[in-house]
Amino acid sequence: MPEHSPEHPGNQAPGSNYFPSGDFLESPNLATELTQIADVDAYNLEALHNLDPDQVPEDAVKKRLGWTFWIAAAWIFLIVALALLAPLLEKLGMPDPTQPVCTSRDCSLQPPLSGYGLMGTDKLRRDIFARVIWGARVSILVGVAAVIFGIFFGSIIGIIAGFFKGKVQTVLMGAMDVLLAFPALLLAMSIVTFLDDKSVKTIVLAIGIVAIPPVARLVRASTLVFAEREFVLAARTLGASNGRVITKEILPNAVLPIVSFGIIGVAVAIVAEGALAFLGLSIPPPDPTWGSMINEGRATLETAPWVTLMPCLVLFLTVLSLNLAGDRLREYFDIREGAL
Amino acid sequence: MAFIWRKLLQLVIVLLCVTFFSFFMLTLLPGNLADTLCGIGCTQEQRDQKVEELRLNDPVYIRYADWLGNVARGDFGRSGRTQQDISEALTERIPVTAELVIYSQLLALGIAIPIAVVAARRAGGVFDRVSTTTAFGFLAAPPFVVAPVLVLIFAVNLKWFPATGYTPFLENPLDNLRTFFLPALTLALAEMAVYMRLLRTDLISTLQEDYITMAKAKGIPPKRILWKHAFRPSTFSLVTVAGLNMGRLIGGAFVVEVIFSLNGLGKYIVDGILGRDYLAVQAGVVVVAFAYVLINFGVDLLYAVLDPRIRHARALA
Numbered sequence: 001m002p003e004h005s006p007e008h009p010g011n012q013a014p015g016s017n018y019f020p021s022g023d024f025l026e027s028p029n030l031a032t033e034l035t036q037i038a039d040v041d042a043y044n045l046e047a048l049h050n051l052d053p054d055q056v057p058e059d060a061v062k063k064r065l066g067w068t069f070w071i072a073a074a075w076i077f078l079i080v081a082l083a084l085l086a087p088l089l090e091k092l093g094m095p096d097p098t099q100p101v102c103t104s105r106d107c108s109l110q111p112p113l114s115g116y117g118l119m120g121t122d123k124l125r126r127d128i129f130a131r132v133i134w135g136a137r138v139s140i141l142v143g144v145a146a147v148i149f150g151i152f153f154g155s156i157i158g159i160i161a162g163f164f165k166g167k168v169q170t171v172l173m174g175a176m177d178v179l180l181a182f183p184a185l186l187l188a189m190s191i192v193t194f195l196d197d198k199s200v201k202t203i204v205l206a207i208g209i210v211a212i213p214p215v216a217r218l219v220r221a222s223t224l225v226f227a228e229r230e231f232v233l234a235a236r237t238l239g240a241s242n243g244r245v246i247t248k249e250i251l252p253n254a255v256l257p258i259v260s261f262g263i264i265g266v267a268v269a270i271v272a273e274g275a276l277a278f279l280g281l282s283i284p285p286p287d288p289t290w291g292s293m294i295n296e297g298r299a300t301l302e303t304a305p306w307v308t309l310m311p312c313l314v315l316f317l318t319v320l321s322l323n324l325a326g327d328r329l330r331e332y333f334d335i336r337e338g339a340l
Numbered sequence: 341m342a343f344i345w346r347k348l349l350q351l352v353i354v355l356l357c358v359t360f361f362s363f364f365m366l367t368l369l370p371g372n373l374a375d376t377l378c379g380i381g382c383t384q385e386q387r388d389q390k391v392e393e394l395r396l397n398d399p400v401y402i403r404y405a406d407w408l409g410n411v412a413r414g415d416f417g418r419s420g421r422t423q424q425d426i427s428e429a430l431t432e433r434i435p436v437t438a439e440l441v442i443y444s445q446l447l448a449l450g451i452a453i454p455i456a457v458v459a460a461r462r463a464g465g466v467f468d469r470v471s472t473t474t475a476f477g478f479l480a481a482p483p484f485v486v487a488p489v490l491v492l493i494f495a496v497n498l499k500w501f502p503a504t505g506y507t508p509f510l511e512n513p514l515d516n517l518r519t520f521f522l523p524a525l526t527l528a529l530a531e532m533a534v535y536m537r538l539l540r541t542d543l544i545s546t547l548q549e550d551y552i553t554m555a556k557a558k559g560i561p562p563k564r565i566l567w568k569h570a571f572r573p574s575t576f577s578l579v580t581v582a583g584l585n586m587g588r589l590i591g592g593a594f595v596v597e598v599i600f601s602l603n604g605l606g607k608y609i610v611d612g613i614l615g616r617d618y619l620a621v622q623a624g625v626v627v628v629a630f631a632y633v634l635i636n637f638g639v640d641l642l643y644a645v646l647d648p649r650i651r652h653a654r655a656l657a
Binding site: 174177178181182183184185186189190193194195196197267271274275278279280281291294295297298301302305308309312315316319320323324327 | 350353354357358361362365366368369370476477479480481482483484485488489491492496587588590591592594595598599609610613614618621625628629632633636
């Protein structure tokens, strides 16, 4: 196989061997390979590609997560903690996110740190900090739940397709191709619209469904590789059933790489929820979500930019931290090494 | 040839599935479809007329075949909200979205290619690190976060570009490019980051190939090696991803069109959703999904043309 092998990433003929099997994990172009899968999909997994050969020296003495990882982890921890503790914070004096902080007109659109809370107030005199914290609950809940949903069903489909191959694979991966034939945001929007329900459950379902195909593709690819490995053959020789080979031998190996993608997946899901909320297709007002806060603030962008910029900043830092942490973790648990 | 036929067959199957999905979505709506489509304050007569018009008493597959026939003739029916002919509305809006997508794509590639080439030339150098880090930052900024910031800087403070408004290209090309600049840049920033990283990685790996060492040994100047020898073979993934992103950008364009009040396809669909104009939404979804699939198909073929190895590998298989 030539070193630079631009295997084709588009809508593959179902059943065609998308990955140069066997060479997949050893391929020096793993980064490119993964980018291609990612880009076909809703996931912005390109964010992962620090796997350039020149950046991951073969003789790396000691891998370190680095200080950027710890800063990112600290931010994620802070946001998650604040989100979890929101009801407690409210008892300790944080204003209600849906109620005005005062009755007079003067406290509408106050800038940050002006005596009206850490992040100021919005047009309806509500405390922006409190809204951002309560919004974090929605974002994180939807992000994590949608990714778990996607990984769960995607892994099942991917493993079955990769293990049984043949017609099963053609049908399953064909179905994935059809799902991928819709732009991700459009598909999520359509699901929310046509189920005509804006509860957390529906949003998770909408984003989770969009997350299935990329996971299925990735798991199928690594299943194809692992199914031919000697330990699978050994298990078979010992008389293991298909079910046992799948659950005990292949599953732990094939799904592991997915877990580090999960963190970045959460970032993508948070962005997706933000976009839906921005378009008015997530949890309805007055309950705050980051996307709807950014949207509401646009009306006063000129006079009170902080109303929009505060949730923008928090969303940006959270997504950046998740990308960074996922990226570092992936490098740390280099899947190429794990495979050998 | 076998490769093209197989791709064509696949295209037809995917298109059938996609159209069926889009059609079927309407039936997911809770409650009785005729009531929902007829709206509030609908008389029994109007409702019966609606049932007749949409042939709701027929089984799904007959309705699908029927609907597909209408769609093939460009007949999507009338909007429930504005009573405007849906295909007419769509034809007005497609050029806006198309221009937005192409403009942002050109901006993204125009910025990404030179940066990636310079960064790859000295991988690990200062420029490389700064640009890679910046790109990483842009990846974390979705359009609905970037847009308010850009509007604040370029429209509100500097007043260089308008925040809203649209001039058709044929009326005044310069004005058109100016009004489209902020929306296109919003979409372009994240794409740019993706392209930059992708091209940089591929260039670095191409630069390690033997024929590059050979070229160096022959004393060809580095600049020439970079652009004439290494660039083209490194652009395969870039071309593919850029092509596939055209489709994704149509999705991303939704948010941008809403923010900058551009009357494109995305805004049409979003307005339809908010106005519960389900037939219009359905039509929009079909058109976008159709375009997306066709673009992907085009990229597939283009890819085979660009890289003979794909063609031959498929022919042998």
